[in-house]
Amino acid sequence: MKLYFIPFACSLATRIAVEEAELEAEFIQVLPGQLLPDGRPFSAVSPMEYVPALETGGTVLSEGTVVLTYIADLAAEGVLAPAPYTEARYQMMRWLNFVATEVHKGVFSPLMTSKSSQGARDWALGMLHKRFDLLSRQLEGQDYLIGSFSVADAYLLAVLNWCEHAGVPIKTWPVLEAWRAKMRTRPSVVRAMATEMPLLQAA
Ligand SMILES: N[C@@H](CCC(=O)N[C@@H](CS)C(=O)NCC(=O)O)C(=O)O
Incomplete structure (x- = not known):
């Protein structure tokens, strides 16, 4: 899982979540106006060009609430979110x-x-x-x-x-x-x- 972030932006919440649940993630810093380390523009990952964005397999997610919920569902139940349907x-x-x-x-x-x-x-x-x-x-x-x-x-x-x-x-x-x-x-x-x-x- 790759997580795109800007230091101390709202994407900090995703790093806290990953740390809290001790999950594996590669964090990639987005530098405004610069290409990503793999040579792509950030718009190729996130068309609105904002963080957080999450890339895993062929899936890309943006919107902090969704990215955070996705991370929460990777963690053991109750660590980052209560069980679904409760x-x-x-x-x-x-x-x-x-x-x-x-x-x-x-x-x-x-x-x-x-x-x-x-x-x-x-x-x-x-x-x-x-x-x-x-x-x-x-x-x-x-x-x-x-x-x-x-x-x-x-x-x-x-x-x-x-x-x-x-x-x-x-x-x-x-x-x-x-x-x-x-x-x-x-x-x-x-x-x-x-x-x-x-x-x-x-x-
Ligand atoms: N609708 C998005 C908005 C995310 C957002 O506003 N991200 C800001 C950082 S907190 C951002 O990446 N802004 C672009 C920039 O600072 O260059 C969400 O809910 O995640």
């Missing part, structure tokens, strides 16, 4: 989708591009408040978005890592700040971040 599984899917659409794309994307007007930034920050309030209520008094660690937590951590860069005052949500700090001590997260930090600094 209520907990649907709760995990709910949070994965919430992080992808309402948090990552809905608020962090407009906050992290220099192309956003001040009006667009203000709007995104306003939306962020409601969404962070909800996450904060969900994580108050519990370690994970659902009853046990799942790929939804890995995705949320990858996104919360961007707060400082995006100008999001995470201190306003002490539950989220504490959750992020604790997650950053989880061995799989420590290993994933330690691998990507030098790549981020070199980029």
